[in-house]
Amino acid sequence: MAKDRLTHLNEQGEANMVDVSGKAPTKRIATAQSSITMAQAAFDAVNQGDLKKGDALGTARLAGIMAAKKTSDLIPLCHPLMLNKVEVEITPAENAPRFDIKATVSVEGKTGVEMEALTAASIAALTLYDMAKALDKSMVIGPTELVAKSGGKSGDYQRS
DSSP: OOTTSOTTBOTTSOBOOOOOTTSOOEEEEEEEEEEEEOOHHHHHHHHTTOOTTOOHHHHHHHHHHHHHHTHHHHSTTOOOOOOSEEEEEEEEOSSSSEEEEEEEEEEEESSOOHHHHHHHHHHHHHHHHHHHTTTOSOOEEOOOEEEEEEOSTTOOEEOO
């Protein structure tokens, strides 16, 4: 297989699940981040836990963890993985009405966890939107991006 070929395409150019049966399990970790910016009143209500729907930050953290575990159900060609750990951190930005989200996922497996980390960060942001939309429908999510990954054949990656 040519190195520059997309791995999720077969010889006919059709989408398929990558065969990882010949790969040895290795420790793999990925971290992704996202953010959600909102009106100051919505930010204050979320940050102070003063929403009618309840604890938005706790709910978003749990939603991110659950999303990482369900990534293969959401993204068609992702392998189901037995994750070792999912950590979702949501912190208020210092100079803006924004929450920064960082999701770190680890596994000892035959394929990476980049998609799980990206899914966790995305769903945490979407959950914050859902929890605060009564106060601000103009919230902006993103950027959502892979920050780092380690392990696997392609080696380590660190966003610069």
